[in-house]
Amino acid sequence: MVEIEVEVKNLTKKFNGFTAVDNISFKVKKGEIFGLLGPNGAGKTTTINMLSTLLNPTSGYARVSGYDIVKERENVRRSIGIVFQEPALDNKLTGKENLEFHAMMYGMSKEERKRRINEVLELVELSDKANVLVENYSGGMKRRLEIARGLIHKPKVLFLDEPTLGLDVQTRRRIWDYIKKLNKESNITIILTTHYMEEADYLCNRIAIIDHGKIIAMNTSKRLKDKLGGDVITFEIEEKADELMDIISKLKFVKSVKKHDNKLTITVEQGEKRIPKLIRMAQKNCIDIKSVTLHKPSLEDVFLHFTGKTIREKEASQKDRIMEFGRRRFRR
Amino acid sequence: MINTTAIYVLWLREMKRFLRTKSRVIGSLTIPIFFLAFLGLGFHNMSVPGIEKGVDYIHFLVPGIIGMSMLSTSTFAGISVLWDREFGFLKEVMVAPVNRISIVIGRLVGGTTTSVLQGTLILAISILMGFKIVNISAFFLSIAFMLLISSTFIGLGLIFASKMRDIHGFSLIMNFVIFPLFFLSGALFPLGNLPVWIRYISYLDPLTYGVDGLRGVLIGFSSFSILFDFTVLIGFSAVMIVLGAYFFEKSESV
Numbered sequence: 001m002v003e004i005e006v007e008v009k010n011l012t013k014k015f016n017g018f019t020a021v022d023n024i025s026f027k028v029k030k031g032e033i034f035g036l037l038g039p040n041g042a043g044k045t046t047t048i049n050m051l052s053t054l055l056n057p058t059s060g061y062a063r064v065s066g067y068d069i070v071k072e073r074e075n076v077r078r079s080i081g082i083v084f085q086e087p088a089l090d091n092k093l094t095g096k097e098n099l100e101f102h103a104m105m106y107g108m109s110k111e112e113r114k115r116r117i118n119e120v121l122e123l124v125e126l127s128d129k130a131n132v133l134v135e136n137y138s139g140g141m142k143r144r145l146e147i148a149r150g151l152i153h154k155p156k157v158l159f160l161d162e163p164t165l166g167l168d169v170q171t172r173r174r175i176w177d178y179i180k181k182l183n184k185e186s187n188i189t190i191i192l193t194t195h196y197m198e199e200a201d202y203l204c205n206r207i208a209i210i211d212h213g214k215i216i217a218m219n220t221s222k223r224l225k226d227k228l229g230g231d232v233i234t235f236e237i238e239e240k241a242d243e244l245m246d247i248i249s250k251l252k253f254v255k256s257v258k259k260h261d262n263k264l265t266i267t268v269e270q271g272e273k274r275i276p277k278l279i280r281m282a283q284k285n286c287i288d289i290k291s292v293t294l295h296k297p298s299l300e301d302v303f304l305h306f307t308g309k310t311i312r313e314k315e316a317s318q319k320d321r322i323m324e325f326g327r328r329r330f331r332r
Numbered sequence: 333m334i335n336t337t338a339i340y341v342l343w344l345r346e347m348k349r350f351l352r353t354k355s356r357v358i359g360s361l362t363i364p365i366f367f368l369a370f371l372g373l374g375f376h377n378m379s380v381p382g383i384e385k386g387v388d389y390i391h392f393l394v395p396g397i398i399g400m401s402m403l404s405t406s407t408f409a410g411i412s413v414l415w416d417r418e419f420g421f422l423k424e425v426m427v428a429p430v431n432r433i434s435i436v437i438g439r440l441v442g443g444t445t446t447s448v449l450q451g452t453l454i455l456a457i458s459i460l461m462g463f464k465i466v467n468i469s470a471f472f473l474s475i476a477f478m479l480l481i482s483s484t485f486i487g488l489g490l491i492f493a494s495k496m497r498d499i500h501g502f503s504l505i506m507n508f509v510i511f512p513l514f515f516l517s518g519a520l521f522p523l524g525n526l527p528v529w530i531r532y533i534s535y536l537d538p539l540t541y542g543v544d545g546l547r548g549v550l551i552g553f554s555s556f557s558i559l560f561d562f563t564v565l566i567g568f569s570a571v572m573i574v575l576g577a578y579f580f581e582k583s584e585s586v
Contacts, residue, residue: 052427053427054423054426075429080427082427088419088420088421088424089424090345090421091419092349092352092353100341101345104337104338104341105338105341105429105430107335107337
């Protein structure tokens with residue numbers, strides 16, 4: 001039996017008539033990394049804020065580690081760790097003091113505090129910077145410190161709101177690796193929001209694509225991509241292309257074949273497994289293949305498929321929408 | 333119900349910030365000291381109607397200036413919740429498994445400590461400038477008054493912080509709350525010199541009783557009895573703390 005760690009049912013949040021989160025439902029299994037993927041303004045942060053008890057839902061309900069997010073707030077708070085989108089550190093305290101503050105707020109004993117603080121500092125490789133004021137930290141160091149802080153009290157569920165927003169590529173990679181390692185070693189359930197396709201793809205067991213406050217698709221990254229119809233294999237052929245096209249189109253697993261100049265584009269599922277067979281067929285018929293390319297659909301393609309726009313276009317139009325909303329409110 | 337560890341750690345944070353932002357401390361001390369130095373020296377030997385003969389103006393002024401300092405540092409200590417919101421730290425506090433009452437008490441204890449420290453510093457500086465207090469017990473009594481003034485205005489600051497979305501309303505509060513409360517309190521002149529209707533308004537100002545009480549304690553000269561000032565102030569601070577806690581509880585942290 002799989003244990004359900006987070007359960008969300010018909011959760012809705014409205015701000016003055018603007019529906020930020022619109023009737024969303026999902027379940028997250030224990031030990032899973034679950035991603036909310038969507039453009040800015042899609043309602044991801046609002047969802048996290050409700051699940052972490054900072055905002056009250058307008059309707060619907062949710063349980064985190066078995067506790068109701070409205071009726072059992074303190075128990076929910078005790079069970080979760082959270083890394084906010086914007087830094088939430090006291091710059092006038094050192095890294096260690098920020099952690100100490102957190103550990104005391106969570107009522108940890110002195111020895112436990114000392115042990116855990118050293119452990120988490122080591123995990124995020126900040127032990128040597130522990131006594132430096134946070135105002136002197138770089139953006140990446142602050143993020144790592146916040147992840148460390150979210151872990152001190154051994155939460156059952158960790159919320160990460162855009163964990164690598166605004167970080168450089170190397171730091172992003174390192175943080176991804178921490179998150180994976182953490183999930184593997186302590187079986188902690190992680191819910192993260194992101195608008196980076198690679199991030200969702202690399203980290204998440206399952207992804208919910210969220211747009212205009214609604215979940216429009218939810219599955220593993222692989223299945224989401226499979227829904228697009230499959231991979232595209234392209235063969236470059238000098239001669240007898242038509243002959244090969246005839247042969248290939250008769251194969252059961254081939255969804256479609258198109259000829260374009262001297263190229264054949266073949267749509268199949270699990271392209272990497274089909275290539276050897278296709279090449280054998282060509283060789284059997286003495287047809288020479290000059291080159292082979294395989295294009296697997298990316299999450300970007302998935303997003304395009306479900307929303308009709310790329311995430312970048314979405315973000316541009318989202319901005320217009322928010323500005324338009326603001327203008328309307330001002331006029332009143 | 334009350335989480336003493338949380339209160340302690342909130343207080344500790346306030347102390348560390350206080351000790352690390354020396355510019356803020358120096359900044360908040362300079363205005364009161366300028367007032368003391370220039371008004372005190374400027375009106376030296378001048379007889380102000382309503383002040384007993386033999387009481388030098390600087391003696392009349394010192395309790396008022398301590399009151400002024402308590403008023404501004406405490407209100408801002410309450411409002412500093414806004415800074416925490418602006419810099420995101422409030423979310424870290426609000427998402428912790430600590431009830432709101434303990435968070436308010438933590439702020440209150442931290443804010444009163446820093447304000448009373450600054451008030452005491454001003455008192456010490458005025459003593460160096462020639463101010464004489466009646467006896468040593470006056471010193472301790474004055475601290476009791478400072479505590480009450482401070483908690484009253486931290487409550488007020490918390491109300492503002494809960495009602496404001498960002499720190500832009502700050503100068504409005506300075507102009508329309510702090511200054512009127514200061515001038516109405518009789519910190520600079522005896523209230524008896526004011527027209528009757530303004531005097532009635534000043535009776536609604538908690539600082540009036542704070543300044544009067546400090547004066548009674550420190551120089552043995554006051555309009556009301558010390559006990560009366562003390563009782564009224566306890567009432568004001570209780571009401572303000574409860575209101576501040578109520579609005580803080582109601583406000584959303586994100």
